[in-house]
Amino acid sequence: MTTTRGKLAALRRLMREHQLSAYLVPMVDAHLNEYVPACWRRLAWLSGFTGSAGDLLILPRQAILWTDGRYFLQAEQELEGSGIELFRKDEPGVLDVEPYLRSIMKKDAKVGVDPRVLSIASAKLLRKNLESVGASLVYTERNLVDTLWTDAPEMPTAPIEVLSREQSGASTRTKLEALRTSMKQENADALVITTLDAIAWTFNVRGNDVLYNPVVIAYAIVTEDDAKLFLDLAKVGKEQQRRLSRDVTLCSYDSVRTELSALAKRKARVWVDEHTTNQWVTKNLGRCDLVTTKSPILERKAKKNTVEIEGIRRAHVRDGVAMVRFLRWLSVEAPKGHVTELSAESRLEELRSVGEHYRGPSFRTISAFGPHGAITHYAATEQSNVKLGSGVFLIDTGSQYTDGTTDITRTILIGAKATDQQRRLFTLVLKGHIALAQTRFPQGVRGMRLDTIARTHLWSDGLDYGHGTGHGVGAFLSVHEGPQAISPVRCKGAFIEAGNVVSIEPGCYIAGKFGIRIENLNVVVKDDKRTTKAKTWLGFETLTLCPIDRSLIDDSLLTPSERQWLNDYHQHVENTLGPLVDDPQDRDWLTKACVPV
């Protein structure tokens, strides 16, 4: 069974056995990870499509893959000859999964799905759509793809590490106490945690089970007098076991089912965040009374404590030194014509890897020259890889250090003089970046209300960018972390709070020509000058330390206050990084890059 057609035929035989009219294979796994571990990449195994987002629907005589604009081209190529049709999400006239199913399913039809790979909320939506036409949703005991996929990779086995109080800034005991307080307010007997970064934060554990995210595959259940962590016990060394066992009962990964059934038996009131918990958990909770509101972990995790913030600052200093060494190297080597997108990416990783506490990239680097810079989520491949010539190079890249997670984008001019258009657009993006970075705002403001501030300079030139202005970032955790976001669409996003770490990353993309983005991470801080008894005021403090390319700035477009921000920023970068840059040539480059405009 090596071809997609063969696999689909086998799956259809299983569907007939289960009397299913359709079988749905979403991309996600049981922990709703952004990056799905190899052992659970069922959609890719079945269809050949390797993008990071999609849903596959198998019907008796048809198979359909839904994916979004980032992956249209890739999906077309990877699906060729598979017999799978591509449905382009959000294109005019293209129905999404649920309305499509509603439109084709007949009365009494059964649509199968593994309840592990649907959140409670999406299961509810799917069920509602099917029931509106008299069809039903059937949860298969085992994932039908797993039945066929006999040579699936094993689950990851890397050992876990337990963060010390000096690293995490808050003990597991303290965190559990806070969660129990929230549980009491909701009258919840138990809290089930399924997202891996929430588990990593609560139990101060880190692992190596998921690409880019230092997390451990696990479930957790917190009750008033216990906290059970369900994971592969072989990953837990003696020392880790000793440290965890003070507050935590360690259990095998599979035994979570027994524990859920026990909760079901005593009809406990159980808290399961409907957007982050899978439907399989609910199924096993039987007739328990459920609290489905937002997990009490999200907002706590997003408000970094002072130890975390200090760690994040140190990580940014190390990352900044690597960036300076990289950019100096680039300024020397790229004009010689032999640097490629891929070689630049690996050179930067090499320079970072010598830094203390380095653990690897926090996401796949976007190393994009010229027109590639205008492609959102571009990732260079051997096929697409180009040499950096004369023009604009965009690099969006980040690292995991055990004391912090980084994420930075710089747009660099290589070779020739910048065109007027390049300088104007770069400067408008910079003005938007500075406007938001300088904003002071009252406590109680959602990110959506701040997003526009970074756009108005571009808007006045009739330009815009098709992505959010900023996302939350974890502390040695996921580089994309909620619940807050500075986004034009997430209107129910959380308030921006002191201690949040968020990116500011406006951009401008000219298809077929180049892309511009300037991204710094920031920590939200209390503004003591403006804060009164009645009202707390907040502002941003920049964490990222790396020069912004002055050769792309048209300084005649800057106001005195913008100029001041830029010069202050560069002076801070030079003062902080200068003493740590060993090579005199690197130091010299840094000094020049930080000259005031």
Place this chain on the structure above:
Amino acid sequence: MTTTRGKLAALRRLMREHQLSAYLVPMVDAHLNEYVPACWRRLAWLSGFTGSAGDLLILPRQAILWTDGRYFLQAEQELEGSGIELFRKDEPGVLDVEPYLRSIMKKDAKVGVDPRVLSIASAKLLRKNLESVGASLVYTERNLVDTLWTDAPEMPTAPIEVLSREQSGASTRTKLEALRTSMKQENADALVITTLDAIAWTFNVRGNDVLYNPVVIAYAIVTEDDAKLFLDLAKVGKEQQRRLSRDVTLCSYDSVRTELSALAKRKARVWVDEHTTNQWVTKNLGRCDLVTTKSPILERKAKKNTVEIEGIRRAHVRDGVAMVRFLRWLSVEAPKGHVTELSAESRLEELRSVGEHYRGPSFRTISAFGPHGAITHYAATEQSNVKLGSGVFLIDTGSQYTDGTTDITRTILIGAKATDQQRRLFTLVLKGHIALAQTRFPQGVRGMRLDTIARTHLWSDGLDYGHGTGHGVGAFLSVHEGPQAISPVRCKGAFIEAGNVVSIEPGCYIAGKFGIRIENLNVVVKDDKRTTKAKTWLGFETLTLCPIDRSLIDDSLLTPSERQWLNDYHQHVENTLGPLVDDPQDRDWLTKACVPV
């Protein structure tokens, strides 16, 4: 039965007869009007509270009024001695109506309400809350208050007028065709319209049944081959009848019930916007299949056609002339010390009333001197009325003309020199106003995304205002009109579209000292310079014509571009109004008020 205590006792007897544990009396009427006609002001009759927003709950041994911050003081005074408790909405620890009912109602308790005075959505919310504790919601056939209120005022009887095509810019036939197209898309056999401004717009009728809003009390039902308008037929003159009858079947107000029952009998699929239609309608529709999504009228009504926009412009010219005459009068008379808040208000109305097509105020004028200016929704009474002395005077005021509705706020310095604080805050408000007025933005942006633009200058001084930045305005209709709004909270508001008329009105309020607000109406226009084939760009064009008080501006805080906007605006005001201001002294005042800064 003249005392509140007596009325409450009588109502409690009725509750016992109906076996009700509670009776709810919301402020609203069957058409969910912003201003409730006298005949339906049941809450005021029963409780003595005359504010414009509130809910009254009568329990066997308790009665509670909920109202919001605007009315705390007034409610305390008006409820004194009534035995009714005041629940202050949105204060910490104060439960709202639904959660409070949930907290006190026992299993099998029955809560009564007139289904006419609840929207479908609020009825659903109330029912859900009661059912969660085993209680139920009971709809009384007649409003219990009406049973007691034997001397209630008659329903208004003023005749209606029918707008000509030259006034409305679009015939009723054209509008009905468009609605029928939307109905087809939703597979709806009928559309029930209950909000009075939606009826006024659809049928091009205007009336005089509601304070400030030129509407007629009516229901309407549109089907594929008919459009029935249910109203007091005595209001319809011969000529009006002739003009309407081409496209409309006129029916008596009460016969809407029969018509709803007829729809129920044939099990029609009926469109009832759940936020603007009352629950009584749904009740009479029995087992009809309901479409409860947003009314197809809202967005159409908000996009003014060119005839409407031209009318609105003309109305603003007339209103501007009256404002100039008023402000000149104020500049002469106020320093003499005999002008009061109330006399200023009536003087302005007098000056406006000589203008062509004038029909009265579009809302109760806020004429507020000094500390009163810092009170949101202040309305001067004989008790609160003060003389205008030396200081800051805020006037927020608007008119209904048969060709347009106006709404303007000006903040005027009277007497002495402005303080540094007054000038700084006025200028920050002005900068916010100008920033938004100058913004260009792509089609597809909700008002919430624009709101912040008017705030950032205040934010950087640690200041903010507790209201939205802008609201939609009708064309000779309601001065507050959805579905669009420039608001920090209405995140699901509609996109801002070309043809929308919206206010821009940032402010700043220093409790106990003064209030500042600068409000102009604007029409949203397509920006041809920026619009491409792929994307439409939009901007604001100011409609309001009236000088902004230069003596409150600190021009050292203005950027060249802000200064340019202000001088251009003043020049436009002078060029447009100058030739229409007859009195040479008024003209002279205007010229001086429009001198460039």
